[in-house]
Each structure stands twice: as structure tokens, then as C-alpha cells.
Amino acid sequence: MNTQKIGFIGLGLIGGSIAKAVRLYYPDTEIVAFDKNKETLALAVQEETVDIACGSIDINFAACDYIFLCAPISYNTAYLKQLKEYVHPGLILTDVGSVKTSIHNEITRLGLEDCFIGGHPMAGSEKSGFINSKPVLIENAYYILTPSVSVAAEKLDKYRTFVESLKALPITLDYKKHDYITGTISHLPHIIAACLVNFVRDTDTEDEMMKSLAAGGFKDITRIASSSPIMWQQICLKNKENISEILAAYIKTLQQAKATIDASSEQKLYHMFEASRDYRDSMPASSLGPIKKVFAVYCDIIDEAGGIATIATILASNNISIKNIGIVHNREFEEGVLRIEFYNAQSSDSAASLLEKYHYIVYER
Numbered sequence: 001m002n003t004q005k006i007g008f009i010g011l012g013l014i015g016g017s018i019a020k021a022v023r024l025y026y027p028d029t030e031i032v033a034f035d036k037n038k039e040t041l042a043l044a045v046q047e048e049t050v051d052i053a054c055g056s057i058d059i060n061f062a063a064c065d066y067i068f069l070c071a072p073i074s075y076n077t078a079y080l081k082q083l084k085e086y087v088h089p090g091l092i093l094t095d096v097g098s099v100k101t102s103i104h105n106e107i108t109r110l111g112l113e114d115c116f117i118g119g120h121p122m123a124g125s126e127k128s129g130f131i132n133s134k135p136v137l138i139e140n141a142y143y144i145l146t147p148s149v150s151v152a153a154e155k156l157d158k159y160r161t162f163v164e165s166l167k168a169l170p171i172t173l174d175y176k177k178h179d180y181i182t183g184t185i186s187h188l189p190h191i192i193a194a195c196l197v198n199f200v201r202d203t204d205t206e207d208e209m210m211k212s213l214a215a216g217g218f219k220d221i222t223r224i225a226s227s228s229p230i231m232w233q234q235i236c237l238k239n240k241e242n243i244s245e246i247l248a249a250y251i252k253t254l255q256q257a258k259a260t261i262d263a264s265s266e267q268k269l270y271h272m273f274e275a276s277r278d279y280r281d282s283m284p285a286s287s288l289g290p291i292k293k294v295f296a297v298y299c300d301i302i303d304e305a306g307g308i309a310t311i312a313t314i315l316a317s318n319n320i321s322i323k324n325i326g327i328v329h330n331r332e333f334e335e336g337v338l339r340i341e342f343y344n345a346q347s348s349d350s351a352a353s354l355l356e357k358y359h360y361i362v363y364e365r
């Protein structure tokens with residue numbers, strides 16, 4: 001593809017990851033970026049992800065092939081007016097916001113439908129900022145596209161092809177349907193996680209035993225409670241109607257669960273957990289689906305200084321990138337093992353063979 005120039009407004013976790021993927025797959029692309037954080041821009045230029053760092057939305061955004069709005073949702077919408085003067089017939093204007101109706105409404109108000117295709121990579125992290133961005137973040141993740149009604153079919157095809165070339169999986173949805181679906185599978189879980197963590201904080205014993213003893217189950221379901229407060233504040237404000245309805249229906253489900261427990265209804269209790277297990281297990285296990293597979297190996301490590309560094313060096317010198325590394329203790333590995341997480345199955349398999357070659361005991365899970 002002959003992409004010449006791409007603009008980014010907001011260069012955090014998502015903007016930074018897309019910019020890095022563009023740099024990886026299209027090294028000659030001219031990348032222009034504006035972020036309110038000057039240190040972010042300086043780092044992005046220093047790392048050669050960005051060619052031109054802008055102090056505002058200025059003339060550097062003229063003649064872009066794509067402009068990606070990647071700031072918190074309400075800023076993306078607010079910047080559209082300023083961007084209008086840099087719109088030209090060939091431009092694909094897009095965003096990465098987690099809610100789509102508000103930006104589509106503003107696009108219609110400003111008469112920008114011909115160039116706007118909303119975007120939303122279904123990938124992310126509880127960590128934010130350019131510092132945590134990586135080109136592989138969107139790899140194998142669904143990338144939802146919500147085209148405006150009057151956008152040309154060729155533009156949508158071009159954008160789909162571009163998303164595919166960045167190794168993500170484009171899928172087209174109506175923007176209202178998008179907000180209803182993400183309200184349930186993304187926004188509701190974040191609200192539940194935040195409320196659950198706050199509930200533990202508020203009801204903990206004086207000696208904070210809940211905080212100390214919280215184990216795998218609690219940590220699995222609350223990882224996302226560490227996400228960016230500004231991002232989630234804005235999502236709740238912008239998808240208010242859907243979230244409110246979904247929460248009301250979910251509260252009913254919780255009340256039913258309470259009634260089943262209060263009634264000591266053995267059969268209903270069994271069915272509740274059986275049904276959830278069966279449905280959860282039927283969800284795609286590979287990363288080609290809404291739930292990303294974790295690629296990890298577990299390895300016995302000699303209890304001596306430098307043990308982890310030795311393993312990290314073996315992997316790095318064989319070009320295997322580590323996503324996460326740490327000692328875990330659980331019922332299966334009471335003594336503790338080193339858990340190493342990778343970005344994909346290939347790295348995980350290569351690492352397992354390599355470590356075995358170096359006589360480490362490796363467990364694949």
C-alpha cells in the first residue's frame with residue numbers, strides 16, 4: 001500500500017500502538033502527531049515512531065491519508081471542528097474511542113460524513129500511555145469499523161485492508177449496535193471490577209486481611225479495575241443510556257442469584273454455575289476472538305541471585321520477547337515457579353524448547 005502520511009491526535013496506549021504498528025509495517029510513512037503531553041511527543045520522536053511532533057492541531061495535519069483521533073473520547077469529539085480545515089476528499093478520518101454514537105453525532109453536525117469511519121480496536125490494557133504502547137497490541141484483535149452512512153465503499157475497503165495489514169481483524173458494525181454490544185462486554189465488566197474492588201476496600205477487616213488474602217479469582221476478575229480513570233469516566237458519560245439499561249438488567253440477575261442462594265435451591269445453584277461454565281468454555285480460546293489466549297510457560301528456577309536475569313538473557317539473545325515475567329505460588333506450584341508470558345504461541349513454543357535445551361524444567365499450560 002502506498003500510504004504517505006498519517007496523523008495522530010493523542011499518542012497514548014492505543015495511538016502509540018497503532019503508530020508503532022504503522023512504523024513497523026510501513027517504515028516510510030510520514031507520521032505526524034499531536035499530544036497534550038510534550039514528553040510523550042519527545043519520546044515518540046526520539047524512538048523514531050513519529051517524524052513531526054506538533055504543539056497543536058496545525059498545518060502539519062494537512063494532506064494526511066489517515067487521521068487517527070486517539071485521545072479520551074470527549075477530546076476526540078471536541079477536536080473535529082479544528083480538524084475540519086484539514087479535511088480533503090482523499091482523507092480517511094477515524095478515531096479509536098470506546099463509544100461511537102457521540103462522535104458520529106458530531107460528525108453529522110459538522111458535515112464530515114464523507115470522510116469519517118469510526119474505529120475501535122478490541123484490544124487494550126489496564127496500563128496507559130505511550131510508554132506501554134507496542135505494535136503487537138492490536139495483532140489478532142478485532143478492530144471494529146463504524147462507517148458513516150455516506151462514506152464511499154472504496155474508502156471502507158481501503159481502511160479494512162489497512163487494518164488487516166496491521167495484523168488486526170476488521171469487522172464492520174452499525175455505531176449504535178457497537179455501543180449496545182460494548183456496553184455489555186466491555187463497559188459493564190469495568191464497572192463491576194471497579195465496584196468490586198471498592199467494595200473490598202470498604203468492607204475489609206481492620207487488619208486488612210481481605211487485601212492480603214485476595215488470590216487468583218479476585219485478581220483475575222479485577223485486573224481491569226487498574227485502568228485509566230479518565231478513560232472510564234468518559235465512557236460512562238458517553239454511553240450512559242446503554243450502560244444504565246444494561247446495569248439495571250444485570251442487577252436483576254444479581255438479585256436472582258441472591259434469591260437462589262437465600263432459598264438454598266441446590267438445583268438452581270448447580271445450574272447457574274454449570275450454565276456459566278459451559279458458555280464461557282464455548283468462547284473462542286485462541287486470540288482470534290474476544291478473549292485473548294495467554295501464551296505462558298512455567299519453569300522451575302534455581303533459588304539464587306541472577307536466576308531470572310539468566311533466563312531473560314537466554315530468551316533475549318534468541319530474539320524472543322517477554323510480555324510479562326514473575327514468580328508465582330499457587331496450589332499447583334506451591335514452591336513457586338517462574339511464569340513467563342509471551343506475545344504469541346510461536347514465541348511461547350520456542351521459549352519452552354530453548355529452556356529445556358538449557359536443562360530447565362518447563363511446564364506448558
Ligand SMILES: NC(=O)c1ccc[n+]([C@@H]2O[C@H](COP(=O)([O-])OP(=O)(O)OC[C@H]3O[C@@H](n4cnc5c(N)ncnc54)[C@H](O)[C@@H]3O)[C@@H](O)[C@H]2O)c1
Nearest residue numbers: 010011012013014036037071073075097098124125128129
Ligand atoms: N485502553 C484501552 O484498553 C482502549 C482500548 C480501545 C480503545 N481505547 C480508546 O482509546 C482512546 C485512548 O485511550 P488510551 O488507552 O490510549 O489512553 P492513554 O491515556 O494511554 O492515552 C491518551 C493520550 O491522549 C493524550 N491526551 C489526553 N488529553 C488530550 C488532549 N486534550 N489533547 C491531546 N492529547 C490528549 C494523553 O496525553 C495520552 O497520551 C480512548 O478514547 C479510549 O476510549 C482504549
Ligand SMILES: O=C(O)C(=O)C[C@]1(C(=O)O)C=C[C@@H](O)C=C1
Nearest residue numbers: 098121122123124125126186224
Ligand atoms: O484488556 C483490557 O485491559 C481491556 O479492558 C480492553 C478493552 C476491553 O476489552 O474492555 C477496554 C476498552 C476498550 O474500548 C476495548 C478493549
